[in-house]
Amino acid sequence: MRKLLLASALLVLPALSVYAADNPWVGTWKLDLAKSNFTGDTFTYTQAEKGLFHFSDGSAISYDFGIDGKEYPTPLGYTDIWTAGGNNSWDTVVKLKGTIVDNVHRQLSADGKTLTITETGTKPDGSSFHDEEVYNRVGKGQGLIGKWKSSKVNISAPNTFLVAAPAEGVLRWEIPEYKETVKGKSDGSDLPIAGPTVPEGLTISIKMLADKKLTYTVKMSGKPISVAIQTLSSDGKTMTEVDWSPGKESEKSTAVYLKQ
Secondary structure: OHHHHHHHHHOOOOOOOOOHHHOOOOEEEEEOHHHOEOOOOEEEEEEOHHHOEEEEOOOOOEEEEOOOOOEEEOOOOOEEEEEEEEOOEEEEEEEEOOEEEEEEEEEEOOOOOEEEEEEEEEOOOOOEEEEEEEEEEEEEEEOOEEEEEEEEEEOOOOOEEEEEEEEOOEEEEEEHHHOEEEEEOOEOOOEEOEOOOOOOOEEEEEEEEEOOEEEEEEEEOOEEEEEEEEEEOOOOOEEEEEEEOOOOOOOOEEEEEEEO
């Protein structure tokens, strides 16, 4: 779901034994979409038993669903409701604890080679989002069935996130648009992510590799779903993050953030 609101691309919470004034990670960071690259990821739809379909991202996310207006649970704690939206199109309502958090429209091109996915909704702060991703068919397939690879991404990602140091050795991370927060130390322990659109069981563990380099793993109910490495530039004004799904190291995405 929208890269899990880009959680795997925005989680910055290193804990250093220095105060905020000396901590290069502390401050306000803004995503530079022009310098970032979120294309190249793949997923597949296959036919499942009893008329259902099966989705797999080739890593941790895999589940069955029907295009019948019923609710189907996903491994990320959300439920999907699929309906046919017309000729070669499908609509999905995504819910969390009964509340709609995302509306998805999938449109297949006339030649069956391109799948455009449009997502719309309202963020917890009241602002709206409108995202569009274009996928190209890889190999053979018909309708939804087949393997798809992203070629174009236009997302209204969380533009800004904040890192603060409320105490020595402890930092607090926040995405204001989604009212999401994380607080803790980088000792490798699982830290819960809090927020109105965050499913239960979503955690992050962080480890510092150097003063300006860290790695983290996002988990759902203890199962890794995303791994990343973040590196600060020598002047501390740019942060580059490379992330991937476990087992899909060849499909890495890159996000670049500028310190405000």
